[in-house]
Amino acid sequence: MTAPQTFNIVVLPGDGVGPEVIAAAQGVLNTVGDFYGHRFTFEEHLIGGAAIDATGDPLPPETTAACLASHGVLLGAVGGPKWDGGPRRPEEGLLGIRKAMGLFANLRPLQVSPVLAHRSPLKKEIVEGVDLIVFRELTGGVYFGEKTRTADRATDLCEYTVGEIERVTRAAFRTALNRRGKVTSVDKANVMETSRLWREVVTRIHAEEFPQVQLEHALVDSMAMHLIRRPRDYDVILTENMFGDILSDEISVLGGSIGLLPSASLGSSGPGLFEPIHGSAPDIAGQDLANPVGAILSAALMLRHGLGLEDEASSIEAAVAAVLAAGAVTADLGGALGTRAAGAAIIDAIRAIHWAAAHRVQMHWG
Numbered sequence: 246m247t248a249p250q251t252f253n254i255v256v257l258p259g260d261g262v263g264p265e266v267i268a269a270a271q272g273v274l275n276t277v278g279d280f281y282g283h284r285f286t287f288e289e290h291l292i293g294g295a296a297i298d299a300t301g302d303p304l305p306p307e308t309t310a311a312c313l314a315s316h317g318v319l320l321g322a323v324g325g326p327k328w329d330g331g332p333r334r335p336e337e338g339l340l341g342i343r344k345a346m347g348l349f350a351n352l353r354p355l356q357v358s359p360v361l362a363h364r365s366p367l368k369k370e371i372v373e374g375v376d377l378i379v380f381r382e383l384t385g386g387v388y389f390g391e392k393t394r395t396a397d398r399a400t401d402l403c404e405y406t407v408g409e410i411e412r413v414t415r416a417a418f419r420t421a422l423n424r425r426g427k428v429t430s431v432d433k434a435n436v437m438e439t440s441r442l443w444r445e446v447v448t449r450i451h452a453e454e455f456p457q458v459q460l461e462h463a464l465v466d467s468m469a470m471h472l473i474r475r476p477r478d479y480d481v482i483l484t485e486n487m488f489g490d491i492l493s494d495e496i497s498v499l500g501g502s503i504g505l506l507p508s509a510s511l512g513s514s515g516p517g518l519f520e521p522i523h524g525s526a527p528d529i530a531g532q533d534l535a536n537p538v539g540a541i542l543s544a545a546l547m548l549r550h551g552l553g554l555e556d557e558a559s560s561i562e563a564a565v566a567a568v569l570a571a572g573a574v575t576a577d578l579g580g581a582l583g584t585r586a587a588g589a590a591i592i593d594a595i596r597a598i599h600w601a602a603a604h605r606v607q608m609h610w611g
């Protein structure tokens with residue numbers, strides 16, 4: 246257990262369901278802090294549509310400065326129809342903060358327990374036991390290439406440098422060494438020049454630095470199919486920015502809901518940014534319907550990858566697993582709980598797990 250510390254966390258609730266799920270994650274962090282003696286101070290800043298409304302800028306300079314000076318950043322979501330067609334887009338704020346913080350590796354893990362397999366729209370025997378992690382390159386590719394627009398023509402440049410590919414590739418291989426030792430690199434090398442460079446670099450880094458890891462290459466179109474047909478075959482999935490965005494939403498279906506998936510965005514130094522993979526969900530925003538688990542598990546990833554608090558992170562994950570097993574879930578998973586009640590159930594589970602540990606009692610859930 247780590248000695249008690251104080252951590253300055255920047256929270257960027259953003260838009261739509263963002264503030265709802267971030268409130269739940271803050272409640273969980275406060276509870277974990279109480280048990281382990283840590284203090285989390287939360288400094289709230291504007292991003293996305295909320296920032297456009299208040300300042301005209303989706304990423305005000307104060308937000309960037311606060312994030313860079315923090316121990317970690319917890320983000321809800323940005324975007325929504327309110328800002329469609331406007332002069333500034335909320336998503337610019339998200340892309341801007343990722344770039345400004347140098348967050349080139351976006352980790353999106355998914356484990357499908359028997360309980361989640363039961364709730365998945367896919368067959369239980371296909372998804373039960375899935376344990377994979379997507380390494381999505383986050384600050385390059387078509388997202389950040391030059392864009393042009395005339396009345397009858399638009400372009401988005403897709404660009405990657407060797408250095409950009411190397412750093413995320415190394416991060417993925419290092420993670421594979423501590424898992425099942427397999428990396429699947431996903432590209433579109435039959436069509437795209439950036440993908441051919443991607444494949445060459447990944448192949449070289451593998452041969453020179455990580456020959457003990459099993460490497461396979463896959464084309465993104467058939468990979469989208471394999472992920473639904475035989476997802477248990479995959480361990481670490483390494484891919485570029487846009488393919489990773491699309492495949493990770495697809496993968497979320499294996500576990501039953503996009504509301505479950507967390508992510509960690511990391512650079513080579515400095516604080517990380519932690520956010521659920523889902524968006525602002527305008528269709529359910531403001532109704533206490535959003536699943537807070539993705540945001541709460543993102544807080545756990547912040548404790549593990551950002552603050553070095555492994556026991557504390559594991560205690561959140563154990564509580565989430567217990568609550569899912571007990572069926573205390575939101576409507577997206579077929580349950581009756583609202584966002585606040587689902588967050589409160591996870592807080593209760595953390596308390597129960599600590600009480601049981603203190604009294605050496607075995608807990609039985611479900």
Ligand SMILES: NC(=O)c1ccc[n+]([C@@H]2O[C@H](COP(=O)([O-])OP(=O)(O)OC[C@H]3O[C@@H](n4cnc5c(N)ncnc54)[C@H](O)[C@@H]3O)[C@@H](O)[C@H]2O)c1
Pocket residue numbers: 262266321322323324325326336339502503504505520521522523524525526527528529534535536537539577
């Ligand atoms: N990281 C981010 O901030 C982020 C990510 C994705 C999309 N967006 C933005 O969000 C807006 C809406 O995008 P979208 O509708 O394509 O994707 P979305 O992820 O917001 O929603 C897709 C579907 O999943 C559901 N959903 C999402 N999160 C949920 C949760 N926590 N619990 C239960 N159900 C949930 C929604 O209700 C919706 O039906 C867009 O403006 C988009 O740019 C932001």
Ligand SMILES: CC(C)[C@H](C(=O)O)[C@@H](O)C(=O)O
Pocket residue numbers: 323324336339340490522524
């Ligand atoms: C909102 C959008 C810019 C963002 C992305 O494409 O990276 C989102 O879809 C995500 O997955 O975080």
Ligand SMILES: [Mg+2]
Pocket residue numbers: 490491494522
């Ligand atoms: Mg996305």
